[in-house]
Amino acid sequence: MTWDVLLHWMTHLGEGSWEGFKDAVARLAPQDEELDDLAVGLRVHLSDMGHAEFFVGGSRRWRVLPPVLAGLAARPGAAVLCGGRTPQSRSALAAAAEAAGSLVWSEDAADGPTTVRVQGEPAALARVASAVGVRFVSDYAAALFRQLMPVYELLERAPEESAPTNWSLRSFDFETMSLVDGPRPNSACECSPRRGLPRWYVHTRRGKLRPMAKREAIYTAAMLQRVTLLRYDVESRRLSAPVKVPPPELYSRAACLCAGRRGRVEGGLIVFEEVPSGMAAVLCVAVGQPHPCVAHSVLQASKTGDHRGQPV
Secondary structure, eight states: OHHHHHHHHHHHHOEEEHHHHHHHHHHHSOTTOOHHHHHHHHHHHHHHTTSEEESGGGSSEEEEOOOEEEEETTEEEEEEEESOOOHHHHHHHHHHHHHTTOEEEEEOOTTSSOEEEEESOHHHHHHHHHHHTOEEETTHHHHHHTTOOOHHHHHHHSOOBOOOTTOEEEEEETTTTEEEESOOTTEEEEEEOSSSOOEEEEEOTTSOEEEOOHHHHHHHHHHHHTOOOOEEETTTTEEEEETTSOOOHHHHHHHHTTTTOOOEEETTEEEEOSOOHHHHHHHHHHTTOOOHHHHHHHHHHHHHTOOTTOOO
16 A cells, blocks of 8 residues: 555645655655665656656656546456545545446555556446546547657657757667767767756757657657567567667556556566557557558568568
8 A cells, every 4th residue: 555655645736846756755665675766666657557747848847647537448348547546536436336336446566556447337437437526538548549649740840959068968779778978860869967957859860959758769769760669469469668668658658558557577578468459550650660560461471481572
């Protein structure tokens, strides 16, 4: 229940600073925990499961998202409670679910608040949500996908800027999955002042910088360099990305909320389970990655040795 208390506190405040969040984590954390890593892990969990968003508008602030009963694309008739919540709202949800003939239960998570799940007919789920005053979205992941702005559009909209004077610049290298000194064409780069927060950009061939959020910048650079980061297995419906370069926050949230579960780490990858093929296609193309059906056909051709009609 420790991290449920954190979410209740955040819901009470509505918004706050990153420093205040870390202080709250420190107060609740078990002894001998690495607090910086713990705070980052909790931030990712709360974002992925649709409870809160962090570093809003490039600031060092967070805010809780409105509560929503999120229907799961991978599991018809199932939903999870996202957004802010309190002990009172959870109790009200349980009572409303019982009155509507729906099941409600909680799943513990070691790295974040418990996941509150509700099972029932869509009409019953809508009644439950209405009774407790929250929205019900029958396919929440699809609603999130409709909010995605493709990275190529983000790149086109970002203004060109010159490199900040007297700031250090490092570029992201896809071979080592790490930052290296100096600018590189079509790369994501981090510019850091002597004091203060670093900024992320995409470095164009013309030597100009286009400001972007970190993950968006890395995936835009991958698109420009034709580097494949996202992979989708059609048979298992598993979407994966390197742990060091997870998809942008809203993309990760949409992938997690297909089945209402966090991505799990497996062999250097973060794996999102039960992602429908249509949603995987939208996500991959929007983030500048190969369409999963095309990637799948190329992989099958490579296994059989048949490359007719396939790009080489």
